[in-house]
Amino acid sequence: MQHYRSAAAIAATAVLVLTACSTPESVSTPEAPDAAPDAAVAAAEAAALEAVGGETLDGQVTMLGVLGGEELDAFLTVLAPFEAATGIEVQYEGTRDFAAVLQTRVDGGNPPDLVATPAIGEMSALADDGVLADLGEVVGTDVLEANFSTSLLETGSLDGAVFGIFSSVNLGGLIWYNPETYDGPTDPASWDELQEWAQGAADAGATPWCVGLASGAASGWPAADFIDEILLRQAGPEFHKRWQDGEEPWTSPELEAAFATYGETVAEGMVYGGTTSALSTDFAKAANPMFTDPPGCSLLAQATFMGGIITDSFPDLAPGEQLDFFPAPDFEAELPGIRSISGEIIGMINQTPQSEALVKYLATREAGTLIASTGRWLSPNQNVDDEIYEDYFLRKASQVLVDAEGTYSLGNSLMPQTTVDAFWKAGLDYTQDPSAIGEILTTIEATR
């Protein structure tokens, strides 16, 4: 799901048709889809003014990211108070081809001041090249530690230096369903219990799982993310960490088991329309058959942002009544309550007074509050009041996070892009032909 945004940008046809490469976007006309409360905006303006030391600064900050469309509009509402209070203009350039554009601009000596991306592994590689500034020095380690959880800070750190701070967070591994038609367990004790119901449904002639893996050039990521989630919770966080760091090979039996568990959801008879349909359906439309009469499928595994995507397609759905989710049940009884997150992180390439001010601002509780009030993302800031979530799904997701026994980042967001690409393709290949698992895993291993 960490690549959801680049993926969503690919899905955003309008953006593609209008601009083949990238879209420079000024912040001057943010249309708030869910306008933040005035008090929160005023508090954010005050925080922004504090970030520049009390005096307006003018000038501008360039920022390269992956957002487009409504998501970009939502993010721009978070930046608007900063611009208003400091006089600094933020030039956000959103591109679906983030890695290539950034690489070209860094090589060409014309990098953006700030970068924002869900591909944390790419950022880590940049940090390793010495391209990114240490945000611990810029913002102050004490401020970062006060605002962000240790695990989020560690995810954005390399050799003791903070190369990126989270700007938004998604909770992964949710099972979406339609309460009006779904008659299975909504609080299953284990994955096996859920699959037992699914198998029963399949035996009765219904296809329980909704799956959509197509996402333009990023096709396959929904499978990769779910397999990643399964591995984390089936083999355990310690194995998951070693795998992510390259200490455990892709050819380990744990990986094979995680692929097989994912495979249960796309087996013939278990998935709506068969495997061809799973491969050809766009991830954003995966839930659509859930709302036909009779429903084509009942369950969809996807992260928090899926709620927004589904309600974009079906604006009349009542959250909680016609659309709801439960966290995917434990895959391993001895490893209960583990949750996975992903998100976007902000890194700094050019250290200017303006870019420093923006990063300081984004690290504040006030900016974190605005992220939460967009209704699109969970806030990475641990000081944000949970009451701010007006969105039903986000409020529920933040409660899931509070109740979690342990929270970890998905491994594939931290890997080099070559491996991630191979992982996505493996998701497609495995769905098409599960018997080729040995060859598929060897292929990914070879990219390391």
Added chain:
Amino acid sequence: MIADRIQLVLVAGALILALTFAYLRLGDRALARLARGWYRRLMPWLFVGPAALVVGLILVFPGVSTVFLSFFDSDGTQFVGLGNYVSTLSDPVVAIALRNTGLWVILLPALSAVVGLTIAVLADRVRYGGLVKAALFLPIAISAVAAGVIWSFMYEYQPPLASQTGTMNAVLTLLPTVEPIAWIIDTATNNYALIGATLWTQAGFAMVIFAAALRSIPDELQEAARLDGASERQAFRYVTLPLLVPTVVVVMTTMTVIALKAFDIVYVMTNGAYGTDVLSTVMYRALFTAKDNGAAGAIATILMLAVVPIMIYNLRQFRRQGSGV
């Protein structure tokens, strides 16, 4: 911001004009002082000079440095000889890409010549010919990325019994007992589907070239052939077609080059999944995902070598015809 940019464009434009004028004027004066023989010999270079410089800077230099980089490792520091070529050519993904690029190079030029010529010849004979030509020509104005998105919708697949949202399958399933086809996933159809989408964007170009060439064939030749008793088909086969050969060559070579550099549509529609990789998508991944300048350089060099014979042939044809089309 916008005003600044407009100003910059205007100033830069004026400056370039002024500099070009000054260059030609002063150069001409300087040359005029030389002996007559030298003047005649150097004059062409005065005119060609700026263009040659630009071509050298943005084409020759990057080309040479690409070839150069292809003999070095991923960050261009260690000389590896032919290592990149060996590892590239032995990569199974590259084998698939080579096969597919071959398929593109054969099918795209052949199909666009056939479609372009057929429409150009037939459209002149019906009253609504202009409409047909316009319909075929319009896609040229659509960017390849947009065309890829459009054709993704055209090829969309829904399971049998569900209502088909893709045009191709919606039409196909009108026939009784026919099942929808996953055009860009099924390995039996996907490469042809991608080539078909590219054909849609390029056939109009072929048609325009053919239509212009047909116009330039004098009517007297046709009349003479008909007076001598040739049927319509014979007149086309023995009079029109031979006169069109140079045009066919131009269209085919242009399309071959387009097939060799096919990238956008493949990238947008499949990104090389399900065995649809072409050399350009492999090169792109080597460069931007793996950040391997050496491997990317090797693939680029292979592509460049593939284009050279076609270019030489094309130039010869141009020279033989005097003016080309």
